[in-house]
Amino acid sequence: MATDIRLKERLPDLTDRIVDSYQECCGIHHLGHCPLPSFDAVVGIAQDLKEILYPGYQKRQNLHMGNVVYHVGDLVDSLHDRLTQQLARALRHDFRRRHGKECGENELPDFEALGQEKAVSFLDTIPQMRRTLALDVQAAFDGDPAAGDLDEIIFCYPGLEAITIHRIGHELHQLGIPLIPRMLSEWAHSRTGIDIHPGATIGHSFFIDHGTGVVIGATCEIAEHVKLYQGVTLGARSFAKDESGNLVRTTKRHPTIESHVVIYANATVLGGDTIIGSHSTIGASVSLYESVPPHTIVMLEKPSLRFRQAS
Numbered sequence: 001m002a003t004d005i006r007l008k009e010r011l012p013d014l015t016d017r018i019v020d021s022y023q024e025c026c027g028i029h030h031l032g033h034c035p036l037p038s039f040d041a042v043v044g045i046a047q048d049l050k051e052i053l054y055p056g057y058q059k060r061q062n063l064h065m066g067n068v069v070y071h072v073g074d075l076v077d078s079l080h081d082r083l084t085q086q087l088a089r090a091l092r093h094d095f096r097r098r099h100g101k102e103c104g105e106n107e108l109p110d111f112e113a114l115g116q117e118k119a120v121s122f123l124d125t126i127p128q129m130r131r132t133l134a135l136d137v138q139a140a141f142d143g144d145p146a147a148g149d150l151d152e153i154i155f156c157y158p159g160l161e162a163i164t165i166h167r168i169g170h171e172l173h174q175l176g177i178p179l180i181p182r183m184l185s186e187w188a189h190s191r192t193g194i195d196i197h198p199g200a201t202i203g204h205s206f207f208i209d210h211g212t213g214v215v216i217g218a219t220c221e222i223a224e225h226v227k228l229y230q231g232v233t234l235g236a237r238s239f240a241k242d243e244s245g246n247l248v249r250t251t252k253r254h255p256t257i258e259s260h261v262v263i264y265a266n267a268t269v270l271g272g273d274t275i276i277g278s279h280s281t282i283g284a285s286v287s288l289y290e291s292v293p294p295h296t297i298v299m300l301e302k303p304s305l306r307f308r309q310a311s
Helices: 011-024 039-053 068-099 111-123 126-143 150-156 158-174 180-192
Strands: 233-235 268-270
Touching: 039 068, 039 126, 039 158, 039 180, 068 111, 068 180, 126 150, 126 158, 158 180
Parallel strands: 233 268
Antiparallel strands: none
8 A cells, every 4th residue: 555655744743742842741741851760671570570480470480498599589689679669759759749849959859768778678568468368368269169279369360460459559558658559559450350459458368359340449448358349439428618618538438347347349438427237248239438336237128020931
């Protein structure tokens, strides 16, 4: 097919008009000398963290106690360097956003040193994170009769993938790292269909069965031994505004789920003052806007079904 050269001659003008739009729509570009965290680098960090959290299941095979120390040592050394860089970028960007200062100005914090300090603090959480994830894996096996063994859980269950990335992102969130925890949660969301804000607090032995469509909000508090099914929403009922009409972002907006609660498919629990008491069960498709005492079963009345002969 022949190319019309006259059409291609319009491209320089199109380029100019695109660049002009950068002056008009300033909120959706990032131009300057302060690089943002790299999405690809952050995902690569998450993949290597999974290699440490679940050795032998990811990239490297034939690991044993005789060589795993060298493998993990190399990963930790590499993660230290990459985390330091990405955390420094996130902290620098957040400081610039809040204070209006550009890279290169005097009296800026040493973001590389801050990034390294927080990277080491984060890496120090890995042993305890593994202990918690081991309980999550066991909860999935104990809660699903279709699971053949723990290996199947680690290889195949989207709920474990989502909670693994959440526990990584939550630790970074607790350290005050901006941007990167949300990048991780949205990466997990795209892979699993499970949307967990990194600010949510989730206890051990947590299991999401099937998983697709689960939403857990930022200020949600979930105790240990909680099980959710697909389509569950733990969300906000309303959004308070200040005197200027701006959203208040510091209030508790999402529910509290106490220990040993089961919430079945497509149930919705909303509100920061809503508490689901321990050992309670919330049935499928229930919508809750108020608290439930411990040891309570909440379910919809059985629907009335109509049968008729097909024509």
